[in-house]
Amino acid sequence: MSEPDIDKILSYGEKLADEAEVFMLDYTDISLEQREMAVSSVFEHAGRSLFVRVVKDKHIGISGTSDIARWKDCVDAAVSSAGLSEQVPGWTGFPEKTALPKGSDPFDPAVTVSPDLAAEYLDRMNAGAAIHPEARIVTGGVSLSNGSATIANSGGVYYMRKMSGISLGMDAICDTSTGYEYDSSPFLDRINPEKIGEDTAYWAKSSRNGVDVETKKYAVVFSEHVVDSLILDLFTEAVNGKNVLSKKSVFAGKLGEEVVHPSVSISDVPMDPAGFAWKRFDSEGTVTHDLSIVQNGVLSAFLYDVKTASQANTASTGHAHRAGNGATFIHPHCLKIDAPKADVMDKPCLYVREVIGAHTANSLTGEFSVEVANAFFAESGRFTRPVKKAMISGNIFDILRGGVSISAETKTFDGAIVPKMRIENMQVIG
Amino acid sequence: MEKIRYYDIRYVRGTVTSIQTENRVIENAGTSFYGKALFRVLGEHGWGYYCASSIDMDDKKTKAACLEKAAASSRLAGVHAEIADVPFGTPRSWSCSAKEQAETPLEEKARELLLLESSANIPEICSTSARYSEQYQDVIFEDSNGYEAASSVCRTLFTVTSVASRGADMQMNYEQEAVVGPLPLAKYIPFGEKCAKRAVELLDASAVAGGRMPAVLDPAIGGVFAHEAVGHASEGDAVRDGVSVLAEKLGEKVGSSVVTIIDDPSMHGYGYEPFDAEGVACGPTELIKNGVMNKYMHSRETLAAVGLDTGDAGHARAEPGMQPLVRMSNTYIQEGDSSYDEIVAECRKGVLLIGSRGGQVDPGRGAFQFNAKYGYLIENGETGKMIRDVSLSGDILSVLHNIALCGKERKMSSGMCGKGQSVPVSDGAPYVYLTDALVGGSGNV
Secondary structure: OOOOOOOHHHOOOOOOOOOOEEEEEEEEEEEEEOOOEEEEEEEEEEEEEEEEEEEEEEEEEEEEOOOOOHHHHHHHHHHHHHOOEEOOOOOOOOOOOOOOOOOOOOOOOOOOOOOOHHHHHHHHHHHHHHOOOOOOOEEEEEEEEEEEEEEEEEEOEEEEEEEEEEEEEEEEEEEEEEEEEEEEEEHHOOOOOOHHHHHHHHHHOOOOOOEOOEEEEEEEEEEHHHHHHHHHHHHHHOOEHHHHHHOOOOOOOOOEEEEEOOOEEEOOOOOOOOOOOOOOOOOOOOOOEEEEEEEEEEEEOOOOOOOHHHHHHOOOOOEEEEEOOOEEEEEOOOOEOOEOOOOHHHEEEEEEEEEEEEHHHOOOEEEEEEEEEEEEEEEOOOOEEEEOOOOOEEEEEHHHHHHOOOEEEEEEEEEEEEEEEEEEEEEEEO | OOOOOOEEEEEEEEEEEEEEEEEEEEEEEEEEEEEEEEEEEOOOOOEEEEEEEEOOOOOOOHHHHHHHHHHHHOOOHHHHOOOOOOOOOOOOOOOOOHHHHHOOOHHHHHHHHHHHHHOOOOOEEEEEEEEEEEEEEEEEEHHHHHEEEEEEEEEEEEEEEEEEEEEEEEEEEEEEEEEEOOOOOOOOOOOOHHHHHHHHHHHHOOOOEEEEEEEEEEEEHHHHHHHHHHHHHHHHHHHHHOOOOOOOOOOOOOOOOOOEEOOOOOOOOOOOOOOOOOOOOOEEEEEOOOOOEOOOOOOOHHHHHHOOEEOOOOEOOOOOOOOOEEOOOOOEEOOOOOHHHHHHHHHHOOOEHHHHHHHEEOOOOOOEEEEEEEEEEOOOOOOEEEOOOOOOOEEEEHHHHHEEEOOOOOEEEEEEEOOOOOOEEEEEEEEEEEEEEEEEEEEOO
C-alpha cells in the first residue's frame, strides 16, 4: 500500500491475536549546519516509523519498522514475539476509547520545514554571538521538524497528536575555553536565537583564565542544565514504576514515607502552559493527568505504563513513551520541582553551568563524581572569577534530603521545567 | 543549474532481534526491521543530504528523484568543500555472517539468556536482568565515479545486571560482552554469577576521598582514556575546526615515550567496519607513536582540509540514514613491557581503577572525565581496600605525560560511542600507571 492503512493493520493483527495496537510516527525535518560562519550542509529527511504490539492470552508481542511496506512482516513478528514473552499477570488490556481532555497539541504552524526559516534563525544566532567577538564560533545548527504521532488499538482508540519542533545549538572557543548552548521548543516564539548565540560566546569568553580551586566543601549553585541532567534524571529513574517493581529503585517500598526534605515537592504536569511536551494522551493512548510524585517530602506516586501498572495491580499513570523496537518505556512528561525560592546566587557560591560526565552517575544509588565546565565563583549575583578545573562529588538523594533552595526563574526542557538549585556544603575537588 | 561534483548513496538495511529478561522472566523478545538510504551530494558550495526511509536500489527513477532532492539542498550551502582522492582499499573480511547464530531458534537463545541471568541469583542479590541482541546489517554503497561496495555484518551482545541489597544499602554491577560475529550464550552463563558477586562485594566497598594521587588504570578504563581523551581529540573534524588540544601537534611530543595509541577499523573488534561510510577500507592508524603525535583520523573531506599527509581517511562512520562523521572504531593503547605486579608496586600509594561506567571529553578544552565501576586503594605497593563511585578527570596533555608504565597484556571492551549519532566501538589498553591523577569521590577513605 502506498499510504499506511492503520485499520487494515489492526484488522490483520486482530485475526492473529486478542488485541492489536499501532503506533505510527510521521515526520519531515530539515537541518542546517554551519561552519566558518556559513551553511556547510543541508539535510532533509522524511519518513515514517511503525510500531506494532499484539496481545495473545496476556502475552505481549512487539515489533517495529521504518519500512512501512513491511507492515505485515511487522505484525507477524509481533505475534511471534508474543509467543516467547512471559504472560503479564493482571493484564488489563490496552486503554479503551475515552473523551480526551481539552488542550492543544505541541504544534506551531509557524514552524515550517523550510531552509529559509532555518537560515534566518542561524543568522540571528550569529548576530547574538557577535556581541562577544573575542569568541570564535566553531559550529552552529538549526533543525526544524513537523509531523504527527498516531495511536490506535483494537479497543477503538484512534488518537493523533500533531507535533512541531525547532532546535538550535552553537559552540564556541576562546583560547582553550569552550562554550556551548542549545534550546528547543515546539513553538517558534519561545526560542530566542540571539540569546543562544550571545550565551554561547559569553561562556567561552568568560571562562578564560580560570583560577585553581582549593579542595573543600563549598556552597554550589547548579544551573538549570545541571539540575536537569544530574538531579532530575536520577530522580526520574528512582520513581520509574518498572525500576520499583524490579527492585532497582532506592524508593521501592517507600510510598507514604518521607524521602526528601519536607520543603521539597515534585510533580509531573503534562499540560503545563510553560512546558513543551503537551500530551493529552501517552504513547499507548492512556489519558494523562497531573501527578504529585513527592508532596512535602513524602513519596506519593510512581510512574507507570499499562504493563507495569498491571503487574503492580494499579492503574497506568499515562507515562508510556515508545522505544525504537516498539516496546514502551516510562518517563515523565513535564517534571516540576518546588522548594524554598531564593536569590540563589546572592550569597557567595561556586556556580556550575555544566558538568562533563553526568551520564556516568550511579543511577541506582545517586552517587556522582563529575568534572565541572563553565564554572565560576560568584557573589551578590555576579561572577567574580572563572574556575580552571574542579570535580564535584555527592549523592543526589542526600542533596534532596538535606534541603535546597531554588530560583524563581526556570528553563524549560523537553521533559521538565527546571530552576537553578543552591546546595550548601558540596565536596569540591580542586 | 549548478553541477553535482560528487554524490554517493549509502543504503543500510537490517534486522534486530532482542530478548530482555527481568528477574528470570522474559519481558519481551522480538524482531524489528529497518532500512534507510542516505543520498549525499557535493555541489559547488557544500553538501546536501536527503534521507529516504526505504528504497529499491534498482529503481533508477526514485534514486534520481532522491539525488535531485539532495542536490537542491546542496545549492543552499555556502562552504566550499573538497574531498581527497584516496584508494578505497581492500576490506578485511572477518567471520561475521554468523549463519549458525541466525539458525539457532530464538527460544533456545531465550532459554540460555535466562540461565545466564539465573546464575546471578545468589544471596543478597535482590534484582537481576539480562538483555541479548543480534543485529544483521547490510550496507550497499555506490558513488558517482561508479565505485560500488557491499557488506553484511552481524553484531551480537549480551548484558547482565545485578542489584545487591543489605538493609538500606544497594549496589549495582553489570557485565557485557559484545562482538562482531557469533556469540554463543551457553559459553557465558557463568558471567551472571561473576556479575552478582561483584555487586555483593560493592556493599562492603567504601567511597573514596578525592584528590590528586597516583593511579593505575585497568584495561577497561585505560581503553576509555584512549577513546575519550585521545581518540576524540584526534578526529579530523575537531582538528580542522581548531577545537582539539591535539590540533597542530603533528611531530610534537604530546606524551611519555611509552605511549602509542592506535585506531583500527579493520580489527576484529566491535567497531569493525569492512569499509567506512564513504566506501573506504583502511587499516590501523597510529595516532600517537612513542609519545609523538603521529596521525589524525579523517574522512575524505577532513583529509583534504587538514592536509593529505596528516593522517588516514577511512574513519567516516554513520548511523543508517545519517551523514558521515569522523569517528573511532577500535581504539587502544599498545602494550608495554611491565608486569601487573611491577605496575602496582611502582604506584606505591594511590588507587587502582577497574571497569568503566562511561566517560566524556571536551577536546577543545582538553578536559575529560570518566567513572570506574570500582577500584582498590594501593598502599605500600599492594592493593588493599575496595572502593566504589570513583572517577578520574584531567587534562589530556598532562595525563599523557604522566603515563609512566604500560603492561604487557592488552584487553578490549565493547560499547557504543555517541557524537550526535551512536556507533559501535571497542577500546582497550594494558594496565597503565599514571604518576599523578585527579581522582573524584565523596567519601572519607
